[in-house]
Amino acid sequence: MTIERTVPPVTADERTMLEGWLDFHRQTLALKCAGLDDAQLRTASAAPSDLSLMGLVRHMAEVERSWFRRVLAAEDAGPIYYSDEDPDGEFHPGEADTWEETHATWQAEIAVARGNAARFGLDDMSDGRHRRTGEAISLRWIYTHMIEEYARHNGHADLIRERIDGATGD
Template sequence: MTWRAPEITRTPEPYVGDERTMLEGWLDYHRQTLLLKCAGLTADQLRAATVEPSGLTLLGLVRHMAEVEAWWFRENFARESVDYPYVTEANPDADFDVSDADAETDFATYHREVELARAAVAGRSLDETFTEVGSKGRTFNLRWVYVHMIEEYARHNGHADLIRERIDGTTGE
């Protein structure tokens, strides 16, 4: 049997709530939107670069967002030691290299990183600050991370719209 990306029922974005509820709700909405763009596709379809000349793929976006979740929530904010599944110093774009990728494993990695990100920020204040890992030394708060992640997903979900439409004509949502 050919593996396919699981179908997903997306939770509607929140219309009313306190700041934390709104930020978490919108982030989850965008996480689910990325998965919705992949739903029902085979591993080969997920690896297909369909918007030439870009080499962007749906599976590359899933892998990239797994790494971004780990980078901002776990490594930067929570100061956890993270073993990145794709990116290395020698290959900083390895998350987008899906030529030999196992889609089922990569989807499991993505789901695990989202859960680890949730755990890293559970009960923490949106006002809590941290200094970015690396040489830039910029200071952020957790609120900024949520807003940035919503923006990052929204931008990549636009890419995913185009890629999915080229694969099978599916549009919208």
């Protein structure tokens, strides 16, 4: 699978810029996983952490689902990978979990996120509420938060990938 990463435009309206940076970071995470097999993608970073590239992608599928389905669109979208028994389940892929399924699920959540976001203006408030504060959130805030979330986890992905096979990059 060839992954293309589009550099965000240097001059654009705010929405185009925010969506461009979010897509850039989504594509960056995919690049960090490219060329590895399922076992490598499940490889934990370093003891005692069990953080893995597959776990990060599963986490981001959950994050996309949470912000763009539950909060923005007020959808009743249950968890994909976590449960009451394992609240961090997305970070615990098992031997049966595959990159094919993980990637497809993540991409499906991104597609739904794009569709839901297209119905809102940047200043429009979410139909749902923030789970901690109970407040409605603007799409602008969600975009900004998602860029931050991906950027932080892409830093983790850099370190995990380097540990697996020495590959580094931006």
